Amino acid sequence: MTTLTPQEQTHPPVDIAHLRHTAAHVLAYAVQDLFPEAKPTIGPAIENGFYYDFDRSEPFTPEDLEKLEARMREIVASDYAMTGRRVSREDAIEAFRDNPYKVEIAREIPEGDPITLYTIGEFTDLCRGGHADSTGAIGAVELNSVAGAYWRGKSDNPMLQRIYGTAFTTQQELDDYHAFLDEAAKRDHRRLGADLDLYHVDELAGGGLIFWHPKGALMRGIVEQFIRDGLRERGYLPVITPHVVHENLYATSGHLENFADSMFGPIEVEGQRFRLKPMNCPGHILIYKNDAHSYRDLPLRFSEFGTVYRFELSGTLHGLTRVRGFTQDDAHLFCTPEQLQGEFEQTLDEALRLMDAFGFSGFEYFLSTRAERGPTDDIAEAAIRNALESRNLPYGIDEGGGAFYGPKLDINLHDAIGRKWQLGTVQVDFVLPERFELKYRGADGMDHRPVMIHRALAGSMERFFGVLIEHFGGNFPAWLAPTQAVVVPISEHQLDYAYEVRDKLRARGFRIDVDSSNEKLGYKIRHWKTQKVPYILVVGKSELAESKVNVNERSVEEKRNVTVDEFAEELAAKVAAKR
RNA sequence: GCUGGCGUAGCUUAGUGGUAAAGCACCACUUUGGUAAAGUGGAGAGCGCGAGUUCAAUCCUCGCCGCCAGCUCCA
Incomplete structure (x- = not known):
């Protein structure tokens, strides 16, 4: 951390997030002027701009956005100073007594934290701060879209109207941002998938289910071959498991109780209930369980391009990157607790080899911990931390984001135009071996419980392919191109x-x-x-x-x-x- | 699933309360041409699906389906 000189502190460079947060206030100001019945709720800066959520029964139309934008420009031109003052909780609640959302926020600010109001011109907002000094600091601002959003993101709360916009210090930066958006649109894999005849989704067959055309399938084959070669070198054994199995398997694995919302409903045949496979692990476990194992057999690494089906809400489906049927480059490693560390490190290396081969960079690592911690989580998390630290890789923490059976490591990467994607995941699991009573005979002649590692490095072939299309913008290198x-x-x-x-x-x-x-x-x-x-x-x-x-x-x-x-x-x- | 927007030939779009137009793509012919679009002709949709209003609906109303931007979730 650098210490700022007094001069820098009095004239700090305008933080882009502060600028956009200020723009959100300007938007709320404009809405207050033009649509006084709308109740402002929250309005933060986000990655590429800002939004502000309003409670209003009438929807904002595109014409409304234009009017708001014009009013915002006036507010910016007036160069109102952003002034803040600290108030008591009672005063804050009184000031916003007509706005239940603001009152709720004011009530929930922890005791001892300052409660502040910020004012520009005739508009005062309850806000924790982080602004530009005045509205004039905004060099360029525009509104982009309106969308519904639930109050505090909970679907049983009222739906608000979220207005998205963006702001920059200069018009040039806004122009550059538009150029970036145009470039991203040109690379859209849904567009290129059609133009280059790679795949399609068919209305008759249903959303989120991919029909791979000859060129797309050919490319997928090349990627799969590349992955297979790496697996063979590292001693993985190929297995193949069924797509439809008896529901009991998922009752035993715990998927039915933890994952039912994401699974396709049961298929009844002869009074028995079957399920489409949502994950490959139980199948691989059955193969492990079918034999007695010695510690000499371990680690045992089963790999499969396993196609799984998950029920995703229709509104979330998106091209190849969010689908209902997809094939993971999946593998499950069964090892002794002593081997866990080394095996985890190897999978990490393999993930990097894969991403590197396709020209991705800017890897980011996230350790997701399990919400309901068990006695083994410390060991599992330590294995992940140690692996990352042994490779000198910095990482972030996602509390409670882990799988139901254990913590996981997610690998994000940046594509050719700097966008972030999440692909690979490696997970440590002490739970499923327990549930399935897996064992191996140790050197001591006693039975022991193996540890499992779940890993998908490309993630899914569908998403990986979608990201590849956008990464290369359809200009596939000769080794991948369907026609060279x-x-x-x-x-x-x-x-x-x-x-x-x-x-x-x-x-x-x-x-x-x-x-x-x-x-x-x-x-x-x-x-x-x-x-x-x-x-x-x-x-x-x-x-x-x-x-x-x-x-x-x-x-x-x-x-x-x-x-x-x-x-x-x-x-x-x-x-x-x-x- | 929810909020908002959208749904016309393979694609991009035009259009109207009285059963639809164009460019590209496709097919045939002419042309045999040296680096980002040669010419002529042809075929192709009944306007997402269903119901209602009307003498009459692709155009109005309702429901459903799908797509898009988000919310949510994640490989």
């Missing part, structure tokens, strides 16, 4: 040669197509560029004569004529380097 190169003949006189080039490259295992369409060269080039194919190989009269191809590499201006073998070597090198 298209051979484009200039006229049909070179069509036979084009097929010859294609077959030669295909024989080396590359994914190559020929454009045999009756179109002009410019059209064909444009078409394949929009399809984001890494290489377009143009063959005309001169290439045919020299047995060469004219290489047009994606996002490289310069074109070059090389022989087919030279191109094959170049492509092979890229694929080997995973570029």
Whole structure:
């Protein structure tokens, strides 16, 4: 921590969160002027802007937002000073007696904490503070959308109307933010999934269920192969378990009592109740349990691309990143307590290897602890902490965010344009071995309880693929691209040669197509560029004569004529380097 | 699920209380063309689904479904 000089303290640089919090006050001020019947509740700064929740029976329309925005600009231009004063709890409650939300907040401020009111112009709000000095500090402000939000996030509370907006110190920063949003929209995997013909969700089949098209399935296969290679090297054993099993399995595992809301309902057959598999662990446990194990067998690492089904609320579904049926790159490790630490560290290394191969960076680690702690949680959490510390990785804590069977480590990462995603998770579990009475024979001749590690490194193939699409913006590197190169003949006189080039490259295992369409060269080039194919190989009269191809590499201006073998070597090198 | 918005050919959009228009994509033909869209022609939706109002509904009303932005949750 740096100590501020007195000068810096009197003129602190405007904190962007303070600026946006101030903008939220300005919004509430504007709402007070234009819609006096609306009751302000809370209005914090958030990652990319701010929001303010209002209680009002009439919905705010887009036209209302425009009027509010105009009024906000006036308030900003007036450059009202933000003045705060400390009041007693009674005074605060009295000041907001017509607003039950503010009263509730005032009542709940802990004894001893200051209760403060902040005023700009004619608007006073109950607020803990953290503002710019005056409204004039806001260089650019805009309102973005209205959405419903429950008071304090609880669905049995009244629904409020949340107005989202953002604010910056300068107009330039706002423009840059818009440019960022445009870039993000261009990378939207739902858009690119359709444009590049990778997958779709079908209304007839239901939301959140993914139909992988040939190109998408091909890419998924490449990712899966990469993961499989890593698993084999690290001694994981492949297993395959059923998608529908008797409900009793999940009663025993505890999923039915802890997880029922997320499970699809029972399927009745011959008076017996079956369930779609929501998690792979119970299945892997049954395989473990089917044999007697010695400590010499451990650690035992079972892996499966396990497809699971979870009932997510319809409103939460989103492209590939929030679905109802998905395949985890799942594995369960059964080990002795002594092995736990080392095994955990290895999974962490493997997770990093995977994320690194796809060019992700900015990893963040979160230790989620279990809400209902048991006697083994200290050991489990220690294993996670020690693993992180042994690799010198800083981490945050998410109290109570763990699985019902134990604490977990979540790995967040940043994509190419700096957005955060949560993919991999590694979890320590002393509970399921207990519930299923798992055991192994120790060196002492006695039975012991193994520890389990649950881990999914990519997370789910669906979400991982969605994130990959956005990370690369559809410009997949050659090793991943469903079509690595298209051979484009200039006229049909070179069509036979084009097929010859294609077959030669295909024989080396590359994914190559020929454009045999009756179109002009410019059209064909444009078409394949929009399809984001890494290489377009143009063959005309001169290439045919020299047995060469004219290489047009994606996002490289310069074109070059090389022989087919030279191109094959170049492509092979890229694929080997995973570029 | 809840709040708000939306739902017209594969995609993007136009349109009207009297049974729908365009561009791209698709198919055929002409053209054999050297680096981001050649020309002509053709086929394709009955306007998400259902009910109501009306002489008449894609356009009005209601319900359902789906999508989008959030709330919530998480791989």
